Amino acid sequence: MGRAQSSSEADVSPSASASADAATPASRAQRLSTSSRLTRVLGIAGLLLLGIMLAFGLWFSGPEIAMRDSVRLLYIHVPSVFVAYLCFGVTFLGSVQYLRNQSSFWDLMAHAAAEIGVLFVVFVLVTGSLWGKPTWGTYWQWDPRLTSTSMMLLMYVGYLALRRLDLPGEVRSQRAAVLGIVSILNVIVVHYSVKWWRSLHQSQTFGIDTQMDGLMLFSFFLGVIAFLAIGAWLLVHRFRVGWMESQLDEIRLEHALVERRNEGRAYPREDDLLQVRPGES
Amino acid sequence: MTDANSGLPDPNADDLDLDLTPASRPGGDSTGGINLRNWLIVGALVLIGGAVMFQALTNARVFFYNVDEAVDQQAELDDRTFRMQGTVVTEPAKANDGTMTFAMSFNGVEADVRHVGAEPSDLFRVGERVVAEGSWDDDGAFRSSQLLVKHSEQYVEDNPDRLETDPGYEPSEDR
């Protein structure tokens, strides 16, 4: 898919890439990516925190008295949910903003956040499943928490599918925004499922009954901030990719417009038309 | 042959940026995006979603009964399969045929459980909250086919210092 896309992008506009080359001397050539100072800071912070978190989570902290080492999955499982929740929150916010003022920034942000959110929900389900086997004794149960989480995943996969539909841009963005708003209900259901229904899953990790010993809590805390930094890093990059795609689409559209106009003329070139106007002269 | 036949309103190059409407409409060949692939994607999603919903709804009554409720409704439950939650109160006894017998309690109501099936996880022990899936047997015991351990929100670190500081602590047998 990537190859097909890039080949179609290659013929977008020779002039566009040529002008980019012309305007960017060798010094700027390095910057032709989605990186910036912001992403570098986020990326380095994320990697550093992740390194420390791995040291504490996998080495310095001890096993849990009953769960033994499987408790270490908590340090990535719960932070993954936090990132997913926040991403879906951004999707919700972006969708509201888009419907209010057709902001393409928020439209693209909502899309980017949904994709990152889906990735992290997959992580949540995988780590949860791997954690469930040694503790509960099963990889999967149709328990309220697990069922609602998989429904949430499906809903946001549906959102991403909707964003790929071959619809006019505005119609697609509008429908996606509606879905992005509605889907937040599912996130709330997931979060409160352990409270509202009887569940095999333990309650919220930051609940009243929660107790966690020192180094475990510290590892968990490190996991949360490391994942937040990495999530933000991914989100910025994903947004920029989406932004560039939308810009290139616009350029493509303008070119297609000019070409279509020219096709309709007797003369292939606009310049000729400017000089000789049949019927008028 | 010229502008009149082209179908374009005015080929004058001056209005190039004004006349954006035709091109911003979707291409005629893909109007509305209703093509086979999209229908397949939507169809697959609806199918999977429906299957998940179905699963959710069939389990919707309650994920489990507590022991006291299950005992209370023993007559109505009859031989129906359900899940029962309680705390393990007696050391499980294992028979030669693999049957595991123990007692489970909740809210002061106790029930005997006979488990035939896969071994529960390593966390299974006296004092742990468990969820057993099965049905009431004729003799009043609960016949379980699946035994799940429900962990609490308390995470206690197992470190050597605790031996001296916490008198209630017992190191687990698996180390």
Next chain:
Amino acid sequence: MHWEFVIPGYIIVLGGIALYGGLLIRRGRRLAEQLPPERRRFLD
């Protein structure tokens, strides 16, 4: 104990992040080369 569940979990999550991040960066580079400089809003 239970490391056979912990290790795959960490590998899948960290590997997943690395893979997705890597593909994202590559995609970003390819697109950035085609984008004229006057369109580079939100990129710095």
